[in-house]
Amino acid sequence: MKKSKKLIAGILSIVMAGTLLLTGCSTAASNANQAPQGDSSTNGSVTLDFWYAVGGRNGEGVQKLIKDFNDSHPNIVVKATYQGDYYANATKLQAALVSGNQPDVVMLEIAQVGQFGNSGALADLGQTFSKEEIGKYQEGLMKNSFVNNKLVAIPFNRSTPILYVNKTMLKNAGLDPAGPKNWDELREYAKRLSNKEKDIYGFETPIDIWFYEAGVFQQGGKIFSDDEKQVAFKDEAGYGIVKLWQDMVKEGSMKTPPGQDYNAWDVSTNDFVNQKVAMIQVSTATLGGLLKSAEGKFELGTAFLPAGKQFGVPTGGANLAVLQKSSEAEKKAAAEFIKWLTNKDNAAFFSEWSGYMPVTQEAVESDKIKALYDKYPQYKTALDQLKHAQARPMIKGYREMQVKIQDELKKAMIDTTITPEQAVNSAAQQVQDLLNKSK
Amino acid sequence: MATSLEKIRSSKVILPKESHWIRKLIKTLSMGKGIENISLVVLSLLFIFPFLWMATTSFKTLPETMLFPPALFPKEWMFENYGEAWRSGPFPTYLLNSIFIAIAIIILQFAVIIPAAYAFAKKQFKGSNVLFGLILLGLMIPTQVTFLPIYLLFSKMGLINTPAALILPFASSSFGIFLLTQNFKQIPNEIIEAAKLDKASEFQIILKILLPIAKPAILTFALFSFIAHWNDYFWVLTMTNSDAIRTLPVGIVNLKDTESIKSWHIIMAGNMILVAPILFIYTLASKHIKSAFTYSGIK
Numbered sequence: 001m002k003k004s005k006k007l008i009a010g011i012l013s014i015v016m017a018g019t020l021l022l023t024g025c026s027t028a029a030s031n032a033n034q035a036p037q038g039d040s041s042t043n044g045s046v047t048l049d050f051w052y053a054v055g056g057r058n059g060e061g062v063q064k065l066i067k068d069f070n071d072s073h074p075n076i077v078v079k080a081t082y083q084g085d086y087y088a089n090a091t092k093l094q095a096a097l098v099s100g101n102q103p104d105v106v107m108l109e110i111a112q113v114g115q116f117g118n119s120g121a122l123a124d125l126g127q128t129f130s131k132e133e134i135g136k137y138q139e140g141l142m143k144n145s146f147v148n149n150k151l152v153a154i155p156f157n158r159s160t161p162i163l164y165v166n167k168t169m170l171k172n173a174g175l176d177p178a179g180p181k182n183w184d185e186l187r188e189y190a191k192r193l194s195n196k197e198k199d200i201y202g203f204e205t206p207i208d209i210w211f212y213e214a215g216v217f218q219q220g221g222k223i224f225s226d227d228e229k230q231v232a233f234k235d236e237a238g239y240g241i242v243k244l245w246q247d248m249v250k251e252g253s254m255k256t257p258p259g260q261d262y263n264a265w266d267v268s269t270n271d272f273v274n275q276k277v278a279m280i281q282v283s284t285a286t287l288g289g290l291l292k293s294a295e296g297k298f299e300l301g302t303a304f305l306p307a308g309k310q311f312g313v314p315t316g317g318a319n320l321a322v323l324q325k326s327s328e329a330e331k332k333a334a335a336e337f338i339k340w341l342t343n344k345d346n347a348a349f350f351s352e353w354s355g356y357m358p359v360t361q362e363a364v365e366s367d368k369i370k371a372l373y374d375k376y377p378q379y380k381t382a383l384d385q386l387k388h389a390q391a392r393p394m395i396k397g398y399r400e401m402q403v404k405i406q407d408e409l410k411k412a413m414i415d416t417t418i419t420p421e422q423a424v425n426s427a428a429q430q431v432q433d434l435l436n437k438s439k
Numbered sequence: 440m441a442t443s444l445e446k447i448r449s450s451k452v453i454l455p456k457e458s459h460w461i462r463k464l465i466k467t468l469s470m471g472k473g474i475e476n477i478s479l480v481v482l483s484l485l486f487i488f489p490f491l492w493m494a495t496t497s498f499k500t501l502p503e504t505m506l507f508p509p510a511l512f513p514k515e516w517m518f519e520n521y522g523e524a525w526r527s528g529p530f531p532t533y534l535l536n537s538i539f540i541a542i543a544i545i546i547l548q549f550a551v552i553i554p555a556a557y558a559f560a561k562k563q564f565k566g567s568n569v570l571f572g573l574i575l576l577g578l579m580i581p582t583q584v585t586f587l588p589i590y591l592l593f594s595k596m597g598l599i600n601t602p603a604a605l606i607l608p609f610a611s612s613s614f615g616i617f618l619l620t621q622n623f624k625q626i627p628n629e630i631i632e633a634a635k636l637d638k639a640s641e642f643q644i645i646l647k648i649l650l651p652i653a654k655p656a657i658l659t660f661a662l663f664s665f666i667a668h669w670n671d672y673f674w675v676l677t678m679t680n681s682d683a684i685r686t687l688p689v690g691i692v693n694l695k696d697t698e699s700i701k702s703w704h705i706i707m708a709g710n711m712i713l714v715a716p717i718l719f720i721y722t723l724a725s726k727h728i729k730s731a732f733t734y735s736g737i738k
Contacts, residue, residue: 049680056696056705060527081681082528085697088676099594101680159698262697269700274507289700293502317698355699 046333049103050080053089053318054157054354058285061353069340076333078105085262086112086318087399097121097325104326105334107318108153110144114394116321117147123322125151128335136360137342143391145319153319154338155359157350159285160315160382160389161210163306167299169193169278179279179303183218183244186279186306190253193278201255203248204277206264207410209402210314211281213392214305215241217312223393229435234428240308242412242420249413256413273297281305283316284382288355291376302381304388311388317356357382397438404430490714497521497707504703517704524694524708529682533690540605540686541668545661547610552660555611556619557645561631571620577613586677593678604678605686609668615660622656623649655727662724666717687713 052062059082066080083089086109093116096102108116116122134142134151141155167177173192180186190202205211213223221237224230232238248254255277257267269286271277273293287302294300305313320341322334340346347363350356352372358364364383373380395401405427412423461482462475492511496504497520499513524530558564559571589608590599598604626649634644650657672688679685691709695701721728 051680054697055693056527056699056702058696058699059693063528079681082693083680084676084692085695092676092680095590095677096680099590099599101594101599103680266701270505270507273502273505276507283698285698286700289501289696289702293505293700295502 045075045077046329047077047079048105048330048333048337050078050105050107050337051083051089051093051103052080052107053083053086053109054107055082055085057288058157058354058356061350064353065341065346065350068346069337073336073340076337078337090115093121100325102323102325104323104330105337106321106323107156108321109318110153110158110316111392111394111398113144113153113319113321114147115396115398117150117152117394118396121324122147122152123324123326123331123334125154125322125335125338128322128332129154129339133339136362138357138359138361138364138386140386140389141315141357141359143315143389144394147394153321154342156318156320156338156342157285157354157356158315158317158319158359159283159356160313160385161214161281161305162284162287162381162385163279163281163303164272164286164290165301165303166272166275166278166294167301169275169298170301171299173278177299177301179301180306181304182307187244187248187251187253190248190279191251194251194253196252199276201271201277202253202279204255204257204268204271204280205245206268206282207245207256207406207413208261208264209406210316212241212405212409213314214281214312215244215308217314217390218305218308218310220309220312224395224435228393228395231428231432231435234425238424238428239420242409242423245409246412246416246420250416256410284357284379285317285355287376287378291378300378302378304381304385311385313385313389314392315386315389316392355379357386395435395438397434401431401434404434493707493710493714496703497711499704501700501702501704505700520704520708521712524705524712527705528690528693530687530690530712532682533685533687536602536684537669537686540602541665543602543606544609544668545664547606548612548615548664549657549661551611552615552619553645553650555616556623557641557649559616559620560623560626561628574613574616578617582674586674590677599678600680600684602684605675605684608674612660612664615664618656618660619653622653626652655730658724658727662720662728665720669717670713 050066052059054062062080066078069076069078081103083092089107090109090112093102093106093108102121113122129151137145137155141158145151145153145155163179165177165179170177170179170189170193173189175189175192180189186203193202194200216223216233216237219237219240221235222232225232245254245256249256255271257264257271259267265282265286268277268280268282269290272280273290275298284302290300304311320338322331322338326334341350342359342363344360344362344366345368347359348366348368351358351363352368358366358369363369408423408427408430412418412420462479495512498516498518499520500515500517503510503513559567585608593599593604598607630648631644634648639647669686670688671686672692675686675689676692679689691706691713694706694709
């Protein structure tokens with residue numbers, strides 16, 4: 001037995017030596033490959049790695065912008081790479097920060113800004129952006145840009161949830177095609193639009209943290225206390241939206257789409273396009289696709305999310321941030337790159353291309369955006385709704401907390417004998433435990 | 440009705456490995472050839488349908504992909520979906536990388552597993568059973584367990600974001616050693632001894648005797664390995680940061696919108712580009728694959 005162990009050890013060490021040899025060769029080879037693309041070459045040009053997280057058509061828009069930037073800036077080379085959706089992108093960034101091959105500029109979903117900002121991974125942009133330049137961005141979109149009073153992120157592809165209504169169905173039911181304005185109207189409209197025999201629902205919403213936040217804001221509530229140490233949704237403001245949803249589910253006027261994360265969103269938009277549901281709430285970034293799909297079938301309208309005690313929405317989408325580990329030259333180039341991406345023409349271009357909101361006031365006033373709003377007034381809703389926008393929580397570990405909240409809410413939608421108080425209290429307890437642990 | 444449903448359900452589980460077995464099962468259960476053929480058609484439709492769905496979706500327009508009840512065939516065949524998918528990223532680079540990495544892995548794997556399998560099958564040495572056991576153990580460890588230590592190791596060695604990170608971890612294969620060992624064991628020792636009498640070197644024995652006899656198994660393993668690494672998404676996404684060394688599956692996911700409506704027609708066109716080489720190679724090699732499994736089945 002001992003002998004065979006020795007033998008194994010011997011063989012293993014030979015194998016390891018062999019692997020080392022192999023990797024040695026390939027490092028040399030790959031280093032040789034990488035040499036010409038180093039951080040900065042001799043002629044004074046700077047190379048920026050940029051990681052982004054929007055795919056499909058919106059990703060194409062980003063690629064087009066990058067190409068224009070590289071063509072017009074001989075001293076800066078931006079290498080943009082798509083790293084999967086927001087969550088995959090953030091995970092990759094975390095791993096890259098550990099292994100030291102992080103990019104210079106990164107796109108961060110707005111709730112992720114806090115996590116990376118608090119850990120000191122993001123550069124202070126206050127040094128490279130003047131007050132005047134910061135003032136250009138829409139105030140409603142800057143609420144997830146500051147960490148510890150430092151500017152660490154600039155809005156780029158920003159969205160907000162809006163209510164989509166099938167105007168044709170509303171008209172046929174004798175309702176105001178502008179859509180419901182408050183919770184009571186929403187409930188009333190949904191009831192009248194539902195048709196059990198035809199399997200048609202009045203209203204559908206993914207049971208997602210985004211819409212729960214909206215519901216809490218609409219009741220004047222908050223998710224966390226201002227010092228971010230206590231859960232703050234364990235009250236009437238936190239129960240209200242759950243009660244509304246449950247009542248509507250019980251009445252058969254609201255459908256909760258099945259599916260994990262964005263799959264549930266796809267179900268909602270599919271049902272809406274096929275007129276199986278008359279009103280849905282999803283991201284404004286969906287508008288372009290919905291307009292195309294509804295063409296020739298029904299009239300599509302957009303409206304504010306119905307108000308509870310007040311109107312209220314979180315914003316969404318992503319910001320751009322610069323990494324602290326980059327060199328001074330890279331940080332300067334990165335700021336120039338971000339300013340260029342969000343200048344009047346480019347912000348207007350990307351907004352029109354994607355359906356995300358124009359991030360600066362000057363872009364809103366550009367001819368391009370004015371023409372777009374004239375042709376498709378539906379786009380304007382998101383912008384008008386911005387004055388009711390509130391910041392999303394930026395607490396470390398919020399992703400995990402979201403999942404806990406969503407799970408409890410989904411349970412309460414399937415088993416309506418669970419009271420809103422039970423569901424919310426249970427979620428609040430779990431989130432508080434996580435909060436206590438992270439301190 | 441109930442029994443035929445059960446037939447389909449029970450056979451569906453086994454079909455990929457032992458189609459031979461199913462035929463027997465169906466034969467005993469059904470009355471004659473007619474029913475047998477019908478069952479086979481139904482079964483094959485079950486497997487073909489997802490591919491057909493993918494193929495027809497890749498020619499649809501966006502509104503058609505969201506239609507309910509769905510239409511199987513598009514009204515108008517949109518061939519430009521393929522062009523749009525191809526242009527939406529550096530697809531030529533992805534394709535070349537996919538080919539390079541899959542082939543490099545297969546070459547490395549054969550360099551390791553053929554001598555190893557030969558030793559396990561035909562040589563007697565101390566600890567051979569223990570080592571073989573270790574290799575079988577390796578069959579049971581999923582990638583998700585090993586990727587973190589390998590990531591940390593590679594990042595210290597500076598190998599993240601290099602082709603080495605995609606190739607080296609797969610330089611050997613437990614499954615390959617196992618499959619070839621079982622195959623080599625079926626080759627009579629007498630043939631090898633006869634060759635030795637004729638003063639054949641070990642290298643010649645492998646090249647001239649073992650490989651030709653085990654050709655079906657070798658081809659099968661090559662195909663399995665090719666498919667696994669051609670389709671691999673997780674490992675490539677984890678180990679790479681730049682498009683210059685990424686492969687097709689990562690490129691296909693790029694076609695997916697995050698917040699807005701997903702363009703399924705474009706995604707499916709991308710998927711068609713992804714699976715086309717596999718389908719092509721499979722049709723060429725399917726005869727050998729069947730014989731590899733029936734051969735080892737006799738044992």
